[in-house]
Amino acid sequence: MQIYLPIAEMSVNVFLILGMGGAIGFMSGLFGVGGGFLMTPLLIFIGIPPAVAVGTGANQIVASSVSGVMAHWRRGNVDLKMGLLLVVGGLVGSTLGVFLFRLLAGLGQIDLAIRLSYVIFLGIIGGLMLIESVQRLRKDRKLGAGGARRKLHQHTWIHGLPLKMRFRRSKLYISAILPFCIGLLVGILTAIMGVGGGFVMVPAMIYLLGMPTSVVVGTSLFQIIFVTANTTFLQATVNQTVDVVLALLLLIGGVxxxxxxARAGMRLRGEQLRILLALIVLGVCINLFFELILTPDDLFSLGMG
Structure with missing residues (x-):
């Protein structure tokens, strides 16, 4: 069953889009990521223009994140105070990112910028997450059930920054500057890449902030709701790259x-979740990398008249 997308100016299979939305929604509840890091490349793979894929992908993330947050909220896995700080930084970053998106589009470089951003960020984040998670699993096996307990995180100079706040749900006493900056970076990535930013934020919240994995997932989704909603509104009004028909189909599947x-995520350990997420991130990165270097199907040549 085909349906026409007015902004993307093409026809797509309804059931394919619904299935994609459902798969990304499942990942949102499982890993605490909005799923945009996978949704945007998938939309590009099926022929959606990159600029439209970014604008519309951010919209889909809102619904799947709301659905995921509701499930985690009922289990008490959302640190509201930490989430609000991340939201403030994210709103500032996403606003700046949308106008940077417009600047790159005006220069005719937005498609290349989107693809390169994915290859670079997904490669770095996926690789680091996989290495750390595998090492953590090995250490846990060596320690065994009666081994010494390890610290949740190591204190560095970052934890000595001013403006400290206490986050009781996460059992932390750290500077408010750090979560704000994480939110700022994620906001910019949301606008440029059409992502919720969970693939950056989840590792940052675990390894930099030292938050428990169980709280990270719900808190990450809470921040993603507001930042992606802001990005979607600005992309629609400033850049006109949100396809409403495509967004609605993705929303239905995502919710x-x-x-x-969220139910499946409760059955897996934190390290297992991070390994799975790392493998998926690296898989998408490799696919995009080969698309950048392989010869395109349509070749053009410029001749002198």
């Missing part, structure tokens, strides 16, 4: 998938 993902 349903997120509920199943």
């Amino acid at each position: 349903v998938g997120a509920q199943f993902g």
Whole structure:
């Protein structure tokens, strides 16, 4: 069953888009990521223009994140105070990012910028997450059930920054500057790459802030809701790159998938979740990398008249 997308100016299979939305929603509930890091490349793979994929992908993330947050909120896995700080930084970053997006589009470089951003960020984040998670699993096996307990995180100069606040749900006493800056970076990435930013934020919240993995997932999704909503509004009004028909189909699938993902996530350990997420991130990165270097299907040549 085909349906026409007015902004993307092409026809797509309805069930394919619904299935994609459901799969991304499942990942949202399972890993605490909006799923945009996978949704935007998938939309590009099926022929959606990159600029439209970014604007519309951010919109889909809102619904799947709301659904995921509701599931985690009921389990008490959302640090509201930490989430609000991340939201403030994210709103500032996403606003700046949308106008940077417009600047790159005006220069005719937005498609290349989107693809390169994915290859670079997904490669770095995925690689680091995989290495750390595998090492953590090995250490846990060596320690065994009766081994010495390890610290949740190591204190560095970052934890000595001013403006400290206490986050009781996460059992932390750290500077408010750090979560604000994380939110700022994620906001910019949301606008440029059409992502919720969870693939950056989740590792940052675990390794930099030292938050428990169980709280990270719900708190990450809470921040993603507001930042992606702001990005979607600005992309629609400033850059006109949000396809409403495509967004609605993705929303329907995403809401349903997120509920199943949240239930599945409760059955896996934190390290197992991070390894799975790292493998998926690296897989998408490799696919995009080969698309950048392989010869395109349509070749053009410029001749002198």
